[in-house]
Structure formats: C-alpha cells, structure tokens
Amino acid sequence: LRGADAGPFTRESELQYNGGAQLSMSDFPSNPAAASERSSDEGVRQPARSPAEDMELLSRVQARDQGAMAEIFDRYSGMAFSVAMRVLRDPSQAEDVMQDVFFRLWQNPGAFTSERGSLGGWLAVVVRNRAIDIVRRRRPSDPVEDVVLPANTNLAAEVERNTLMERVRGVLTGLPAEQRKTLEMAYFDGLSHTEIAAKTGEPLGTVKTRIRSALITVRKAFQA
C-alpha cells in the first residue's frame, strides 16, 4: 500500500481508464473447496444467478410482474436482511429496512441499471446505507440512485454464494485487528471518522488510513 499522500489511487493504471466503465474487479474463480467446507447455514443458501437474469427480471418488474419481483426477493432477501441485521441488530427493524428497499425497487425498478454494477452488490450497499440512516436517526441522505458499483464485476454471479461470503469473512479476519475494528465501526456502526478518533484516541489521519487500507486489502484479495 502507498502512503496517505499517494493521491487518490493506489494503482497507476486506473488513471488510464476512461469513465470508469472499464474499471473491473476480476472474475472470482469459483471455490468448490470452500463450498464443501461450508458450515451449517444451509437456510440462507441460494443458487448462483447471472447478471443477465437479474436484468431480465428487472425488465419484467418494470412491466409490473409480481412474480419477477418475488424472484428477486427470493434471490437477495437473505443477504439484504443479514446486512440490515448486522447494522441494526434487531430483526423487526432489519426486516423493515429490507422490505422498504425491495419495495422501492418494485416501485422504481429503473433505479438500478446494469451500469450500476451488480444487483446483489448494489442492494447490499443500499440496505446498509438505509440501515445506517436508521441508526443515525436521520432522513435518508442520498437517493439510492447515487449508489454506483463498478461495472463488469462478477459480484452479481457470486454475491449470493456462500463461498463468496466465506472468502470475504476470511479476508476480513485476516486484516490487522485495528484495521478491521475501525472499518466495522465506520461501516456497520455508522460512526464518523471523527467519532472513531475520539473513541479510540487515534489521530484522524490514522483512522482514515486504516479504513482505506482495509478496503484496498479486500479489493486486492478479489483480484485475479
């Protein structure tokens, strides 16, 4: 990792890209070994889906097809509920957030387009942001349309696979403890960097660097 003064990007090559559409997270190779080692949370296992199927479903939702909406719900509700639970730690509040996000997608399926990355990843981020709004007791800060993920990621095909979840968990567990803790305080507890600095007694710059470093480690772990 570069130091904090290395500019906005850690990889020179990214500056060459035009418009960001080419910024691609590499395909995640499937990991049958991890799949066979999976623990017993079978209840949330869902089959892998292709991004094209998601877009096809969304176009049916656009035509008010309730069955297509049910299918999207079946694909991603477990993941979305789990994300909301991690932030809110209350099943009833978490369900409310999850339901609202899916219902908004039903009302406005155009909020998500293929330029916004993968539906699963996008829903995960939108649910997290809505849940944080509840924690902070504030009005929704950003329209969901603001959330954009990298195009060309394979997150869509992988997001509902427990192999991916386990790999992410492995990467997060492997982070230096203070990095992981800082990232979790910021992302799941909704603390600002100032609040984290006050809480941990670390300088602001350190807090920021830790969050950034943790995210870059995650990114690199999922590059080929």
Next chain:
Amino acid sequence: MTDGRHIPQDDLALHAMQALSPEESAVVRAHLAECAACRGELAELAGDLALVAVGVEQHAVPAGARERFLQRVADDAAAPAAEQAARPRVVPIDEARARRGLMHRIPWTAVAALLVITAGLVIKIGDLRLEVAEQARTIREQSAANARAQQVMDVLTSRSAQHVLLTAAKTKPAPTARAVYLASRGALIMQASNLDPVPAGKMYELWIIPMSGAPVPAGMFRPDAAGTASLVMPQLPKGIAAKAFGVTVENEAGAQSPTMPIVLSGAAPAAGE
C-alpha cells in the same frame, strides 16, 4: 478536501460510507460531478464495501417476511390508476429541461390545491378498498363456514342417508339413541335407531332430565320404516345442565310432562363445557 486534482482516496472511502459531514460531502459531490476518474474510484470503493457487506454473518429471513412483502407488492399492483400516476418517476434531465418553459405558465396555486385534493381522494379510495377487501374476506369465510354447517345438517337430517348401528356380532340390534348436547348453547343433536314403530296419533318425545326441576321437553320425532329418527337443534333454552336424557311415547301434540314408561334413557356424563 481535494488535493488540487482529485479527492484523496481516504475521503472518497468516507464519502462512500456516508461518513462525511454535509459540508464535506458537498465538496466531494461538486468534484465528482466534474471528474470521471474519481467517480470510477468511488464505484470501486462501493464495490469493496459491497463485498464487506455480503461478508456479514447470514441470518434467515424472518418467518412471514416473504408473504408480507408480496402482499405489499400485490396491494400496490392493485392500487387505483390515479395513485399510480401520482407516483414520482424519474424524469430524464433533457426532458425536464424541455418542459421547463411550459412550466412557467402553469398556475401553481391551483395545481397545488388540485394535488392536495387528489392526494386526499387517493387516500380515501385506498381506505375504502381496504375496507371492501376486508368485508369480502369475512363474507368468504362465513360462506365457507355456512356451507360446511349445511353439509353437516344435510347428512344428519337427510331421509336418504343410511344410518348404521354397529354392535357386537350376533347381537340383536336394540332400540338406541345417541344425544349430543351442549348445554351452554342449548344445542342438541339426537340420532335414534331400531326404534319400534309408534301407533297412529303418537310420537316419540325426547326429554332432558335436569340436575334440578322437572323434565324439559326436547323435541318430538317419529321413526322411519327402518326405525331411524333424528332430532337436530330443537328449540331449547340455554344453560340447562342435564343429568340424563329420556324418550317416551306421547300424543302427537306433545306433552308437558313425560308419560310412563320411559322407553329409552341414558345418564349424561360430566359436561365438557
């Protein structure tokens, strides 16, 4: 906030987490609007955060959540057209600009008033729909219950129903009657079989022998050719605790007290209700 060219990655990460103050966010947004490279990096960071999010411990969706969601969707799909039209929709920027010239000439007060009235009507219509749906559901349930009750009645009272008494083998069937009685509701069903025929002008009469007081008449009946008869829900006062039941033969007009002999009798076990 900006380093002259771009937003530092640290701050973009905080922005992606919505952790910046509104003032800081405004600066970042202004830069993002002009800078494709920073937009690209922000998307990358959002992708990283999506990975972090999907790595959380998995929980099964609460029971009923799917049904609740699909019901909400179904209700929305069934909403009146007016409500659909009132829903906000995304207007492409170019289209919005093209409309702006026209919009200056619209009397906004009148539009606002109309919107308020429309919103009120839409809410009212929504309430009424809910009410109608609820009533329809109640009627459906009651109809189903009624249909079932009618079937029970039909079976018990139909002249073509076959009544079969099962007894120990090689025993000559004796006259019997089975009464089912719910004192608290004054509800009684009786089925009798193998009754001897009664002379013209006579009928059997069922009696409730109460815990205290005189026997209460509980209905007249005449057996068919096979000796079968039934009494279904005769008019009875509620709350007569029965000690026993008895059947006598009386004049067709009925009697106010039983005439001996008692041809059938049975003690009532302790009440279940």
